[in-house]
Amino acid sequence: MTSHGTLGVAVIGTGRMGSDHVRRINDVISGARVAAVADIDAARAEHLAGGIEGCTPYTDPAAAMDDPAVDAVLIASPGPAHEAALLTAFARDLPVLCEKPLTPDPASALRVLAAEQELGHRRVQVGFMRRYDADYLALKSRLQQGVHGRPLMLHNKHRNADTPPGFTNAMMIHDSVVHEIDVTRWLLDEEITAVRVLRPAPTANAPEGLSDPQLILFETAAGQVVDTELFVNCGFGYQVSCEAVCEAGTARIGDDRGVFVNAAGRWGGTLTPGFVERFEEAYDRQVQRWVDATRRGEVEGPSCWDGYAAAAVCEAGVRAQQSGERVTVELAERPALYS
């Protein structure tokens, strides 16, 4: 860190999320600056670094982490590249904010868990940004305080206007439902034990071969049931909501965001076009909290265990999707470091 305590961050992967985090670190949050960027696409890294004073571009993530101006690492490369980047950061004992997923499958996530345990302390915050969204935080607070009694069920909706080319059924679990997996575990403070997936007749707007919408059912260790309607070619915008049904009431977030208008014979508001706009403040808060904790020498937020558990539920989810059967989640024992 500089004499002013400014955290020098290496951003690994400078695509959609990485370049947005670079902008966020430099222009939105405080206490950090982008000291290095790394991307296997040299031109992309050079272009991004060119606009930032004191930022060096690299094609090799390890070289970026070895830059003397670097104190911490933000990993925003594609999921399959995360394990290598995490192990490289661990070898240098650098603090990490790792975009979700921690890794794409439970076996690689377990290797990361083992490596972090060998370090003997937590080094990673996983980028499950919904935990930093004001609405989700308010809902979590109500559940934690028991305002409505014991939670019995959650009803989630997760809708996107459309999907990018090549979006598959497995990606509906790994890239979309993974967020409901994390908020379910976090809001209810329970592990997910089993998954079922129902696939209604698809919309004509879904690409060939994509089952869209899908209804995903989770069971938790405490016997709660959680349903998620996932509809990723709904055509009208981005919409995420969650209703907790408790013993003495319900609480719902995600509706009526922004300004409510009466005009031209209609009432209503506007939907955000995508996750970047809907969760912009959550991304900002997530990165600010990571920088603040790191400067204090602490680690907080979603852990490698949360990343591993999400990967285990995703694996069960894809099997449930393919088989139409109820699939039990296979979870390793939770290590003491994450208790």
Ligand SMILES: NC(=O)c1ccc[n+]([C@@H]2O[C@H](COP(=O)([O-])OP(=O)(O)OC[C@H]3O[C@@H](n4cnc5c(N)ncnc54)[C@H](O)[C@@H]3O)[C@@H](O)[C@H]2O)c1
């Ligand atoms: N939290 C969220 O809401 C959210 C939303 C979208 C994506 N993501 C996650 O963010 C990560 C990045 O997604 P994206 O949409 O920005 O992808 P992207 O394809 O736009 O960008 C990825 C970048 O990483 C680079 N890259 C590939 N392999 C690399 C490697 N080994 N080392 C360094 N750079 C490498 C690519 O050249 C590209 O520039 C993924 O893990 C994705 O799941 C999270």
